Amino acid sequence: MDPTSFSHSSSRPSRRDFLHRGAGAASAGLAASIAGFPAILTAQDAVPRLRIGLVGCGGRGGGAALQALSADDNTELTAVGDVFPEAMQSALRSLRRGRPGQVNVDPDKQFLGLDAYQKVIGSGVDVVLLATPPGFRPQHFRACVEAGKHVFLEKPMAVDAPGVRSVMDSVAESKRKNLSVVAGFCWRYSRSVRAAFDHILGGSLGNVLTYYATYYTNPVKPMPPADTRPEGISDVEWQVGNWYNFTWTGGGGLVEQAVHSVDKIAWAMRDQPPIACVASGGRQIPNHEGNIFDHINATYEYPEGVLAFLGCRQIANCYGENADYIAGSNGQCVIGRGERPYITGAAPWRFRGEDNDMYQQEHDELFASIRRGEPINDGDRMASSTLLAIMGRMAAYTGQRITWDQALNSKEDLAPDDLSWDSPFPIAPIAKPGVTKFF
Numbered sequence: 001m002d003p004t005s006f007s008h009s010s011s012r013p014s015r016r017d018f019l020h021r022g023a024g025a026a027s028a029g030l031a032a033s034i035a036g037f038p039a040i041l042t043a044q045d046a047v048p049r050l051r052i053g054l055v056g057c058g059g060r061g062g063g064a065a066l067q068a069l070s071a072d073d074n075t076e077l078t079a080v081g082d083v084f085p086e087a088m089q090s091a092l093r094s095l096r097r098g099r100p101g102q103v104n105v106d107p108d109k110q111f112l113g114l115d116a117y118q119k120v121i122g123s124g125v126d127v128v129l130l131a132t133p134p135g136f137r138p139q140h141f142r143a144c145v146e147a148g149k150h151v152f153l154e155k156p157m158a159v160d161a162p163g164v165r166s167v168m169d170s171v172a173e174s175k176r177k178n179l180s181v182v183a184g185f186c187w188r189y190s191r192s193v194r195a196a197f198d199h200i201l202g203g204s205l206g207n208v209l210t211y212y213a214t215y216y217t218n219p220v221k222p223m224p225p226a227d228t229r230p231e232g233i234s235d236v237e238w239q240v241g242n243w244y245n246f247t248w249t250g251g252g253g254l255v256e257q258a259v260h261s262v263d264k265i266a267w268a269m270r271d272q273p274p275i276a277c278v279a280s281g282g283r284q285i286p287n288h289e290g291n292i293f294d295h296i297n298a299t300y301e302y303p304e305g306v307l308a309f310l311g312c313r314q315i316a317n318c319y320g321e322n323a324d325y326i327a328g329s330n331g332q333c334v335i336g337r338g339e340r341p342y343i344t345g346a347a348p349w350r351f352r353g354e355d356n357d358m359y360q361q362e363h364d365e366l367f368a369s370i371r372r373g374e375p376i377n378d379g380d381r382m383a384s385s386t387l388l389a390i391m392g393r394m395a396a397y398t399g400q401r402i403t404w405d406q407a408l409n410s411k412e413d414l415a416p417d418d419l420s421w422d423s424p425f426p427i428a429p430i431a432k433p434g435v436t437k438f439f
Contacts, residue, residue, distance in 0.1 A: 077103045085112055138162075199343055199349055277300050278395055
């Protein structure tokens with residue numbers, strides 16, 4: 001992933017009328033049809049064409065735009081924004097090859113700069129895809145909701161608690177405005193994993209007692225040495241260009257990557273918050289100026305003695321695994337070891353159906369909900385799972401036991417909203433457990 005930052009006649013209903021009207025009999029009938037065949041139905045001339053804007057043109061942004069265009073044939077990408085022109089042009093070339101005829105981005109709708117998101121939102125789009133580094137996500141999401149846009153947001157939703165609180169406020173406003181909001185927590189859209197959690201939450205394991213999740217992988221983008229920094233480049237440009245290596249832009253490995261595992265833990269706990277978290281971690285491999293840990297082990301405490309354990313590591317040439325082991329009073333569920341999830345114990349089960357492309361499913365369901373006029377909104381759980389990951393990082397970086405209320409009310413603001421591209425922005429030192437303070 002490298003998100004360095006994708007006329008009808010007057011007798012027809014307007015786009016605004018179509019997107020925001022209640023679910024009447026006609027839209028219900030349309031919904032029943034397009035749920036299975038969105039690309040076929042939406043190609044009909046009577047259905048308004050949805051205009052898509054992309055903010056953040058890196059690998060994940062380009063992928064999200066391709067999936068959005070594939071979800072509904074009667075869509076077009078009309079505006080893009082990024083801070084790096086090379087990333088923008090690369091994404092546009094790839095998308096034009098992948099979805100010819102659906103990429104209609106004029107030069108004056110190709111926006112550069114930290115304010116590009118505002119210009120994309122204001123360009124007349126109906127749906128916005130947010131795929132910049134996550135430090136910018138709360139600000140961009142707020143602007144989308146204020147403008148009344150449907151939104152797809154890549155995970156995570158923030159890198160600090162003030163950002164999560166901003167997202168929570170925007171979620172509440174998105175519900176008032178009947179907007180569809182879909183989060184990039186892709187496992188919630190996997191057919192096989194959904195089936196496994198249906199069994200877990202339906203009682204096949206009895207009471208969930210422990211959850212052990214692993215996210216052992218390689219680093220996303222190692223920090224280059226300081227002496228390779230181009231002359232004249234600003235602090236902000238240097239850090240955004242290497243966004244993964246700084247807590248204010250990427251949140252760290254637990255928050256940016258292992259948040260997927262955290263989200264599955266939250267799912268098993270019915271999205272109820274934990275009591276507290278204790279964690280350990282550090283930096284084993286030198287990373288020049290970068291200030292994130294490369295490994296964290298976190299223990300989340302839930303009511304009635306239930307514990308969730310998460311191990312994450314982003315170090316090359318090590319054992320790799322991304323799996324989940326959920327133990328209950330009557331059995332165990334395993335996800336990620338073997339081709340399909342399975343349950344052993346009193347009610348054995350194995351997923352045997354045809355699995356889906358969970359990344360595509362996110363967009364299929366987003367666009368189908370817009371066409372139905374029946375919004376879906378991932379907002380509450382996407383904010384909660386993000387804070388759960390941030391809580392684990394807080395516990396590891398400070399060496400303290402952090403309660404949910406402490407995490408939610410933390411005043412640590414890592415990602416200021418008022419930066420300019422040429423701003424001086426000194427790199428914060430890497431955390432030292434037992435020395436770094438929680439606030």
